[in-house]
Amino acid sequence: MSLLTVKNISLAFGGPLLLDGAELTIRDGERLCLLGRNGAGKTTLMRVLNGDLPPDGGDIMRRQGLRTALVTQDVPADLEGTVFPIIASGLGEQAALLEEFHQVSRSLQSSTDPALMERLAQLQKRIEETGGWQMQQLVEQVIRHLKLEGDAAFAHLSGGVKRRVMLGRALVSDPDLLLLDEPTNHLDLETIAWLEDFLVRRDKALMFVTHDRSFLRRVATRIVELDRGRLSSWQCDYDTYVQRREEQLEAEEKQAAEFDKKLVQEEKWIRQGIKARRTRNMGRVRALRQMREERRARRERSGTADLAVQQGERSGRRVIEAEHISYAWTGQPIIRDFSTTILRGDKIGIIGPNGSGKTTLLQLLLGRLKPDEGRVKLGTNLEIAYFDQHRGQLDEDRSVQDNIAEGNDWVEINGQRKHVIGYLRDFLFPPERARSPVRTLSGGERNRLLLAKLFTRPANLLVLDEPTNDLDLETLELLEGLLVDFPGTVLLVSHDRAFLDNVVTSTLVLEGEGRVGEYVGGYEDWQRQRAEQIEDEEKKPQAAAEKVQPQRPGRDRPRKLGFKEKRELEALPARIEELEAEQATIHEQMANPDFYRDHGDEVAQLQQRLEQIARELEQGYARWEELEALEG
Template sequence: MPLITLQNVDYGVGGPLLLQDVALSLEPGERVALIGRNGAGKSTLLKLIAGEIRPDDGEIRVEGGVRIARLEQEVPPGAEGDVWDVVAAGLGELGSWLAQYHHLAHAEHVDTDAMAAVQAKIEAAHGWSLDQRVTETLTRLELDGDAPFAGLSGGLKRRVLLARALVSAPDVLLLDEPTNHLDIAAIDWLEGFLKGWAGALVFVTHDRRFLRALATRIVEIDRGQVTSWPGDWANYERRREERLNAQAQESARFDKLLAQEEVWIRQGIKARRTRDEGRVRRLKAMRSERMQRRELTGNVRMEVAQGESSGRKVIEAKDVSFGYGARTVIRDLSTVVMRGDRIGLIGPNGSGKTTLLKLLLGELTPTTGTMKLGSKMQVAYFDQYRATLREDWNAIENVAEGRESVEINGKHKHVIGYLQDFLFTPERARAPITRLSGGERNRLLLARLFAQPSNLLVMDEPTNDLDVETLELLEELLGEYPGTLLLVSHDRDFLDNVVTSTLVMEGDGTVGEYVGGYSDWLRQRPAGTATATGLVKSAPAAAPPVAAVPAPAKRKLSYKDARELETLPARIDSLEEQVASMTAQMNDPAFYQRDSAAITAHNTALAEAQAQLDLAYARWAELDG
């Protein structure tokens, strides 16, 4: 019997219905991948299934006793306190009582009256078994319940929110882009965990390898229609192509017949004779049907503005080391980057990939060794945090900066037409970027990036929030780019399809160099390297007994260090805003009309702010380790 059934469900937010006449059911144990273009309604469908929003029409039936939990794309407001508190919040009011009891029991001076009152509430709700469930969930997901949630990395926060979703023992788990901000080790762990999870799963992801590993059924949203495709991703791709070809042929046949009827009606009076009234009515019906047809969303048309050729040797590093205080991030690196190389940087979060990028670009000075940059370098940088977008500008202003057109490889193109190549309607192009989705922001950043003449592309996690079609087109574009590419990504398929070599953070400051992409590295790596770096860490198919996986011990911090750890996230946020603001000023053409002393002072201040930010991240990793 289906756990959840959607019957004739409609939902709209103005304009054509986002979801129309949806018929869908979910069976126990299924793992359903929900796919579609950015803005097609994937997250909306998850919210409808979760009961967070109601349909405009139709019915959603949930079988009695079925529990549903949803992991959102972003950290929800109100997620604060220790990890234990955030996970227990998945149990509702009882969870808040358990968290309160947990804090009272661990307080330096126990308030016996308060503890007795909370204990009575828990006992009345028969809640002690759920207290044990929180502890078991933390153990299964290898989380420290006493760690401050605000001080965790993005990947660990996602794991805590997954624990909060799982603690209610849901029958249906809804995951919206669960791999965003996770490194390869965390993605690999999540794949293994979900393969061994017994409940039903509905998930949205841009990670094709993750999708292929998990999905037992594909559900597609296309122009408001929801279609179910049994089987794996390869079967879906083949059958979808067949369906699109059939639709195109049927549309062409319909349009030809409509054109013939339009010619007939224009012949005049004989078309309005009584015996032809039926034909006139059929023509009106055909016109109405054609007006209601929703065309397939076009593909992004991307072209990179190419700069002049750089020197043959782009970057040369000899015995380069770099560290923060006593911590060595890069140790004895020697490498040469030649024009046309496409290099992927692979490593766990916090391993030093961004530091390595800055060394290679000359933004940081090595502690020891020498770094030489080639001639005629024109760098275009894609920032995963989208710091180069001005929030007070719309899409047009962010790309054209006051101009009416952009120049791409010697051709002038009106900015509206250029943005339409990236699937922005004129209305969306003029809307404040605060209203844009994550996928739209990523496309806007790509549009801004590709409008800059370059011969060295630096891309830090460009795949987050992009739909599969745009990802494949981006792969093709980067494959044809004549310049040099430095790419940081946790998307294993994207790395395999784009890069020609990899630099891998192998721990203790060591950087390994390998030919090919991610899969090639897996074949070439020395024995034990994967485990040592934390890049590949498969979870067992089934969750182990609680006693078999003890919670990791956490270093006890002094009061001073604990206070510093609490304040570091706010300091990092402040420094990131400062760096983003100063970088945005440099993107303004008026910046370079200042005198040289002011420009030099600005660059020096920016370098100092970036160094402080790097030190703050390093200190955070040290205290939270």
């Protein structure tokens, strides 16, 4: 069933048309990935679909009562309050009830005011009548999985965490059409995996923009491309799209070349002498005029980025050597007893949850932070280029070209002088954009500019902290190729699984409590090796109990339940029933107004128990599904 149809819409902001006769139909339950280069107008299109921005022309037909929600990369500047009520506000009427219940419950932790108890009883009854407890569990689930603090003040959060809050609000609102602009930015791998599952299980329409190819492959059911103002639909997976799109571009270039050749011939004919003019075919003249208009109207596809890093002199064979280093912050271990040797040419990926210490590990390995214990020895002749995910190396008030050349007209790349405007063209900055201040650039343009700035400096050690955020897929793949071919050493922090798999030769994983695991290969290799480790650990006690000689697990043999896992699976349904029965009993108790008068001191305790039960039920159901899948 059609939710929304766009017909022949156009939109411009004083320059070339961002939308030029764009047409699209979105159906219920579809999950569309919107692709296009940085600056092509993807965010603008989603704002149009959300009703925030009217098009200059064309028609948009929405199903009656259609509800949409948009999460952009910009955070509202005037939003106030704490995280829980902001996310719960996506629930509409139930949000006010849950927020007041949340506030009254907190007040009763330090008070036994009968009026508060009476109000809590009223709220409890109203929430039950409207199915609000299930909604509260959804809000708490989203807060937990997005790794947010419900009582944290929104105004004090970082930009990345604020974006997670806005994502949470959109998810709980459950709109008919959810619009997400780069939803995986600022999420760690565990949270990305949860978001994938959440969106795939959701049975309503979704349109999203992403540079994360693993996320795209898992979530999208259709690909829509925005190119030169037009929308094209591809009913296939991403890899098939890439192949077909390349074939289409080749055919388009060939057709354009034939058109231009014919135009040259016609122009030559029209300029023949007086004898030819006397016998001129007026139909042919009119056709020539039409060809001129077509050529004038043709919007050329923007060029391909030409990334090149300025290579420094060859470093020593040993680039970094860490011996038993440890580091703690406010008494909490970040890195504990970690040793590694990084050699010239290694491509090292660093992954872990947000806040686990990835940037801290980088600073320790580079000698910029002194470990509490152990030592770090840097190799000889190192020339380091550091990509900061916060883009602090860019001066927002200076122009793009001044950020690159410091007021000069030329830059030197691998021994060759190049005009700064020509160099910026290689990074897809046209001359007019090169003269613009950095503050006017989009996130993807800023990332490209920072890469351009770094690559003007000789380097044999590239340190890249989340370089892929906001880059379009084409530039991302070019960056991959550059890093693979780079003869020096690379340290790469990223949550982009495909990028890690395609670039790194080994991976450092921050596993919690200061542990750093070292694995050969990228993300998929780590997942496989870690699963084999867990399987080996589970088989050891089983083999000892059954006195069976352990067998080395085959890589291709399917994973089976261990003895302890079978027992766990058998016990889980009964445990879940117990939790649900306890939950129902507490709800029944708290639904009775007399309870608040006679047992006011137990209210806060029971509310905490309800929250704990909700967490245990979620974990129990997830574990049950996991074990049943292995058994099946």
